[in-house]
Amino acid sequence: xxxxxxxxxxxxxxxxxxxxxxxxxxxxxxxxxxxxxxxxxxxxxxxxxxxxxxxxxxxxxxxxxxxxxxxxxxxxxxxxxxxxxxxxxxxxxxxxxxxxxxxxxxxxxxxxxxxxxxxxxxxxxxxxxxxxxxxxxxxxxxxxxxxxxxxxxxxxxxxxxxxxxxxxxxxxxxxxxxxxxxxxxxxxxxxxxxxxxxxxxxxxxxxxxxxxxxxxx
Amino acid sequence: xxxxxxxxxxxxxxxxxxxxxxxxxxxxxxxxxxxxxxxxxxxxxxxxxxxxxxxxxxxxxxxxxxxxxxxxxxxxxxxxxxxxxxxxxxxxxxxxxxxxxxxxxxxxxxxxxxxxxxxxxxxxxxxxxxxxxxxxxxxxxxxxxxxxxxxxxxxxxxxxxxxxxxxxxxxxxxxxxxxxxxxxxxxxxxxxxxxxxxxxxxxxxxxxxxxxxxxxxxxxxxxxxxxxxxxxxxxxxxxxxxxxxxxxxxxxxxxxxxxxxxxxxxxxxxxxxxxxxxxxxxxxxxxxxxxxxxxxxxxxxxxxxxxxxxxxxxxxxxxxxxxxxxxxxxxxxxxxxxxxxxxxxxxxxxxxxxxxxxxxxxxxxxxxxxxxxxxxxxxxxxxxxxxxxxxxxxxxxxxxxxxxxxxxxxxxxxxxxxxxxxxxxxxxxxxxxxxxxxxxxxxxxxxxxxxxxxxxxxxxxxxxxxxxxxxxxxxxxxxxx
Numbered sequence: 001x002x003x004x005x006x007x008x009x010x011x012x013x014x015x016x017x018x019x020x021x022x023x024x025x026x027x028x029x030x031x032x033x034x035x036x037x038x039x040x041x042x043x044x045x046x047x048x049x050x051x052x053x054x055x056x057x058x059x060x061x062x063x064x065x066x067x068x069x070x071x072x073x074x075x076x077x078x079x080x081x082x083x084x085x086x087x088x089x090x091x092x093x094x095x096x097x098x099x100x101x102x103x104x105x106x107x108x109x110x111x112x113x114x115x116x117x118x119x120x121x122x123x124x125x126x127x128x129x130x131x132x133x134x135x136x137x138x139x140x141x142x143x144x145x146x147x148x149x150x151x152x153x154x155x156x157x158x159x160x161x162x163x164x165x166x167x168x169x170x171x172x173x174x175x176x177x178x179x180x181x182x183x184x185x186x187x188x189x190x191x192x193x194x195x196x197x198x199x200x201x202x203x204x205x206x207x208x209x210x211x212x213x214x215x216x217x
Numbered sequence: 218x219x220x221x222x223x224x225x226x227x228x229x230x231x232x233x234x235x236x237x238x239x240x241x242x243x244x245x246x247x248x249x250x251x252x253x254x255x256x257x258x259x260x261x262x263x264x265x266x267x268x269x270x271x272x273x274x275x276x277x278x279x280x281x282x283x284x285x286x287x288x289x290x291x292x293x294x295x296x297x298x299x300x301x302x303x304x305x306x307x308x309x310x311x312x313x314x315x316x317x318x319x320x321x322x323x324x325x326x327x328x329x330x331x332x333x334x335x336x337x338x339x340x341x342x343x344x345x346x347x348x349x350x351x352x353x354x355x356x357x358x359x360x361x362x363x364x365x366x367x368x369x370x371x372x373x374x375x376x377x378x379x380x381x382x383x384x385x386x387x388x389x390x391x392x393x394x395x396x397x398x399x400x401x402x403x404x405x406x407x408x409x410x411x412x413x414x415x416x417x418x419x420x421x422x423x424x425x426x427x428x429x430x431x432x433x434x435x436x437x438x439x440x441x442x443x444x445x446x447x448x449x450x451x452x453x454x455x456x457x458x459x460x461x462x463x464x465x466x467x468x469x470x471x472x473x474x475x476x477x478x479x480x481x482x483x484x485x486x487x488x489x490x491x492x493x494x495x496x497x498x499x500x501x502x503x504x505x506x507x508x509x510x511x512x513x514x515x516x517x518x519x520x521x522x523x524x525x526x527x528x529x530x531x532x533x534x535x536x537x538x539x540x541x542x543x544x545x546x547x548x549x550x551x552x553x554x555x556x557x558x559x560x561x562x563x564x565x566x567x568x569x570x571x572x573x574x575x576x577x578x579x580x581x582x583x584x585x586x587x588x589x590x591x592x593x594x595x596x597x598x599x600x601x602x603x604x605x606x607x608x609x610x611x612x613x614x615x616x617x618x619x620x621x622x623x624x625x626x627x628x629x630x631x632x633x634x635x636x637x638x639x640x641x642x643x644x645x646x647x648x649x650x651x652x653x654x655x656x657x658x659x660x661x662x663x664x665x666x667x668x669x670x671x672x673x674x675x676x677x678x679x680x681x682x683x684x685x686x687x688x689x690x691x692x693x694x695x696x697x698x
Contacts, residue, residue, distance in 0.1 A: 115426070116422075117420060117422035117423045117425075117426060118392070118423065118426060121395060121423065136388070140381070143377070143381060149373065152377055156377065156380045156381060156384065159381070159384050160384055163384060163387060163388050163391070166388070166391075167391050170391075170395070170398075171398050172391045172392075172394050172395065172398050174343050174391075174394075175405055175406060177406070178341070178343045178344060178347070178406070181343075181344065181347040182343070182347060184347075185347050185350050185351060185354070188351070188354050189350070189354060189380065192354055192357055192358075192376065193376060193380075196357065196361075196369075196372060196373055196376055199361060199369045199372075199373075200369055200370075200373055203365075203366040203369045203370075204366060204369070204370075209373070212366075212370045212373070214365075214366040214367040214370050215367050215370050215371055215374075215450050215454075
């Protein structure tokens with residue numbers, strides 16, 4: 001994509017800031033809101049890429065993506081939080097300074113020579129691609145670091161958002177039918193993951209995955 | 218056309234199984250669709266062996282390796298369907314499950330098989346990824362099937378680990394498209410062949426990163442260490458027929474996708490890069506699995522670790538190259554036939570002893586004599602004892618790397634010996650000795666034994682005589698890897 005640099009900048013900044021915000025958030029509801037905001041940024045990025053090569057099927061896919069990620073997913077999470085009274089997100093394995101150090105290391109790693117071949121895929125988007133890679137790594141850290149099942153789901157979806165952002169910026173968006181397939185997969189995954197969270201809560205009385213130890217016995 | 222019909226057939230069977238209340242009809246449908254699937258896959262495999270890649274539509278492309286994997290999946294699916302009928306009837310009789318569970322199994326397993334076959338048949342890498350991801354989604358609720366806390370925990374682990382793995386695989390997959398992308402994205406459905414044809418234009422540094430992500434991602438689905446963590450729980454907690462499908466059908470399909478990316482990578486950066494990575498992950502898998510086999514306390518976990526070990530052995534074969542590739546393809550075939558048999562026989566033990574703990578299963582030779590004899594035979598096959606083919610494939614895999622990678626071969630051999638001893642230690646404990654009080658000898662339904670016996674028979678048969686069309690497929694597939 002070659003579109004409006006200002007818009008790309010804003011979208012990527014929101015992607016990165018929301019990823020950091022997900023690490024900081026202590027309430028499950030805030031996580032849901034942050035994820036919705038992050039998805040909105042990624043969908044905007046996606047739509048701006050579409051506007052360059054306007055095609056109706058791709059626009060339909062963009063609308064579907066918006067509905068699934070920006071509307072349905074946060075709604076599911078909020079309902080889940082209300083239903084089970086899960087006000088606070090489960091704790092993390094590391095404390096705040098350690099998490100912050102982890103995020104700094106991730107940023108350095110994303111800008112290092114290891115990922116340079118990926119950041120140079122589109123020379124004009126070098127910084128944006130570095131930030132998308134940093135968002136990917138940060139989402140992975142979120143999944144590893146958080147004990148809460150809901151946070152882990154948000155981590156998986158945030159990783160998916162970061163990959164989509166990278167693909168758009170690197171000009172690797174797929175055809176409409178494949179995009180539709182990916183959105184369908186994500187929405188089914190979301191429904192199943194939310195159902196599984198309810199099952200986990202019913203059987204373990206908590207969403208803290210570190211307390212799930214029945215497999216060891 | 219036939220392939221599409223059979224995939225749709227599985228989807229329709231899945232939907233009907235949800236809707237229909239008649240259990241016999243559901244069982245009959247499952248048997249019928251898997252039998253037709255077996256016939257169609259055989260016909261397609263024969264056609265590919267005589268006329269080359271089969272492409273009835275632009276979105277379907279079955280080459281020799283794809284045809285081989287589809288045939289393998291269909292054979293396993295048929296025998297799983299045959300075993301599932303008496304197995305779930307016994308579980309229903311014992312009030313472990315009810316008709317709702319049975320409907321759920323038949324529906325989700327049929328949809329799972331539709332996705333597995335689609336993954337092997339589809340011509341586009343992203344579509345293959347979508348279908349492989351869908352295999353996870355269709356099986357999560359089969360792992361939490363018995364609705365105990367441990368089942369839910371295993372299902373959760375399976376869902377999250379596979380989701381992360383497959384997202385990394387997705388990222389790796391997208392990076393391979395840099396050779397065909399033109400600014401505004403990737404136009405149309407890009408075939409595997411197109412990617413392979415453009416492989417030389419790929420930036421070597423990007424391909425290296427792409428293959429690492431693909432290997433980690435699809436390797437998660439294969440169950441290579443250290444991404445194997447979902448496997449022991451998922452295998453142990455799912456019903457025996459699903460464990461058989463995981464090891465016999467899912468593992469080779471995930472390997473198929475991985476090998477397709479390996480071929481493209483090899484063209485772009487030479488074979489050494491992918492080979493070294495496969496060897497590294499392979500030997501790690503063998504070592505971790507071997508010690509876990511030795512230490513495990515549960516019989517279905519034993520099979521899970523064994524699958525991880527064999528995935529490692531296959532990775533070693535593909536990594537060593539030369540004759541090792543041929544041996545790895547054969548190893549994949551033998552493993553996909555033997556492991557389901559072991560799952561069936563372990564399932565029969567579970568029905569009798571009501572425990573998955575090895576310590577609770579004693580004197581099986583006197584309680585379940587026919588089952589135990591078959592278990593012993595399957596055990597010989599899986600640890601690579603002659604006359605079963607795995608003896609030869611393991612021998613050729615290790616010998617193909619012994620001169621170049623002597624230390625790796627030595628470590629692998631040592632670990633395989635540990636696994637061998639561990640397996641026999643557990644088998645000895647389960648099959649011999651004094652049966653626990655209250656467990657009495659009863660006749661096992663022959664239908665619970667026929668699928669295992671047939672799979673072991675087929676394994677033995679193809680060790681000595683491989684049908685010419687299968688031989689052609691194997692040779693062509695090896696040439697492409």
